[in-house]
Amino acid sequence: MKEINIGLLGCGTVGTGVAKILIENRDLIRSRVGANLNLRRVADIDLKSDRGIRFDDGVFIADAHKVVDDPGIDIIIEMIGGEGVAKDFILRAIDNNKQVVTANKALLANHGNSIFKAAAEKGVDLAFEASVGGCMPIIKSLRESLVGNHVKSMTGILNGTCNYILSRSTDDGSSFEDVLAEAQEKGFAEADTTLDVEGIDTAHKLAILTSLAYGMEINFKDIYIEGISNITPMDIVFAGQFGYRIKLLAISKDTGNAVDARVHPTMIPFDNLLSSVNGVLNAITISGDAVGDVMLYGHGAGMMPTASAVVSDTVDIARNLLSGTSGRVPLLSYQMENIRKIPIIPVDEIFTHYYFRFSAVDRPGVLSKISGILGDLGISIKSVHQKGRKTKGPVPIVMLTHLAKEADVQKALTKITTLDVVKDRPVLIRIEDEDEQD
């Protein structure tokens, strides 16, 4: 029997899941691969916590250097996370001619170009299925299953915490703060949720997918990012009245010579299957010139679903080693020499449909002032709804627009904010609705 030796760096939640699968499903994996995948070394600075796994003597150690420098190890699985030592260990593993598996989206989004360059130069494989969408085979779909397609667009729900919060708010009207606090208490959400709720984690993933889809260098910094912390139950209810649900979407579209890539709360129609993806679940729709729309759906995070993807990558690489090949599928989906710098369109230049909610005093002439400013900037209103009239205080006025340019919309909202009849900064939520063509 052939043997493939694996070193695991980091034995936290997902790392433990990976170890569990490699140990508990060892026979299953051998029956499929025709070789033993041996977890030879596991490094973690925390040697004490009980992970529910019995490692053989000498496997579990504190010093990750001893893993990446071990000449007997073929594949390094990096489960440390973050952009610090994880990067150093990955680069060192590559330098040692080891194949690498990682789930580290923050690292790849920010430093992927140089890491992939290093891997390509050394001719080692670097797999990262688990960096986006947990168990969903998104990376494999883009790199392999859709290889004959020009990808036209991708639309994804890629952060379970955000989707849980929005789903709960939709179901029972709870506020963002309440659901978040509850999710943290139950352990669904991290103590520091900035990366999640501000959309940054989603944008890390979108940066990776966008590179794979269009054959471009990873470009995280130009992705427009807006999180969900300002989404109120009121807007969720109004969205429902128009046949929409609000989801934090990662959106990416090929526009010819550039790419539209952005992350923001988005209204999508009920008949878009993504609107039915609830709780911590993730999903992504990829649209290609031949396939039409394909959707993948599943757990985007969590110990075992993520570990499943890591093991899938590990087996993929093991199969390459057993076949005596590497670089069989290019790292970023396109041959390195064909990867271009494709610009991401500044958000100011996008055209989309908008939902606005103004908080205005209930007085004749208000609508005329607001719609006058919108009209002056060429923003065409599709419908206006005054939502309930209180005897005192401001009332919500909701407007849906035809296609409008973001820069014009921002200018208009800034002007409208200065009206004395308008209280607070208006709410803006973008709409993705394929049935609305103008």
Next chain:
Amino acid sequence: MKEINIGLLGCGTVGTGVAKILIENRDLIRSRVGANLNLRRVADIDLKSDRGIRFDDGVFIADAHKVVDDPGIDIIIEMIGGEGVAKDFILRAIDNNKQVVTANKALLANHGNSIFKAAAEKGVDLAFEASVGGCMPIIKSLRESLVGNHVKSMTGILNGTCNYILSRSTDDGSSFEDVLAEAQEKGFAEADTTLDVEGIDTAHKLAILTSLAYGMEINFKDIYIEGISNITPMDIVFAGQFGYRIKLLAISKDTGNAVDARVHPTMIPFDNLLSSVNGVLNAITISGDAVGDVMLYGHGAGMMPTASAVVSDTVDIARNLLSGTSGRVPLLSYQMENIRKIPIIPVDEIFTHYYFRFSAVDRPGVLSKISGILGDLGISIKSVHQKGRKTKGPVPIVMLTHLAKEADVQKALTKITTLDVVKDRPVLIRIEDEDEQD
């Protein structure tokens, strides 16, 4: 630049789609693969029809033998379909040491074991992603992405014609016959729809997936198959009142030493995402011990979506050729020597939940007679509903059961049919509802 030469057998709908992608997206494919994929030969007995493609001189010929025997061809794509010459050409291509791509589910379901054996003995790759679920990467997911998982179950909507008919009946109450006739007129449905509406096509696909998931020989003949031709708008409406939609499902479950594999109309709850898969779309949920549930969704048929999957297989094999390897991923997901004969449970022995509709005269004592027979056979009734009372003629009595054994259910229905107060054979529709545990 490296060159991979391809021969296409059959240039009907999907074959034409394959040719289109290989020709029109040739540069895209080269930029990803790093080699030219050349469509060297296309064989079809119909040389006259306009396919909207300009082939180079000498490419398009009538004699398929000249393709499979051409020593310059590396990969044969079989798009002839059926179980006749398609089989002969595939075996001859294998014998000529050529790699093969096919979408021929009927052939693989019925003759796959011997075909895969021949391919394994010759050491050639045989890829068949397009045989199940069109563009959805189901085969790749089972063979690669879920490699670290014990598959627990699969539940799929795998026939677009059936799903279109059931969706339309659900939406507007049209009868099976009316929707079918309309679909045939519009060209969605074949002239002979037996394979589709009787569930046979779905069972072909299930036979292939079941083999891949559990590491067993393909066993089509033991799959229980029931089509949709007896599903009435009335049952669809009643299903809705219980929170269910009716879908033609392919179901497969690992039960330990055997597999439960069957195709039949099934009621599934609204909150199962499969219930929202409408029209000609397909979807499948795969449940694994690590991943939980993963769902794939997309066009399960049609020229370009199916062709996209064929091209994906072709590129996969081209990459193997370029890497100088074959058999990198075993044909049927498990190493040949690990593929077992696992029995499929006879449908009589399954336990599930049932919906019954009896057509009974509206007279005191009827319910007692029916429920008496069910009780005698140990079938526990969850609820009974008398649906509307006419002044004359029989009325529908609907019952939902707790878990019951199919053999007992069939015995009970046969007895109930003999009651003079019961008109017609009772309607039976099985229910898959994970929330119902007993």
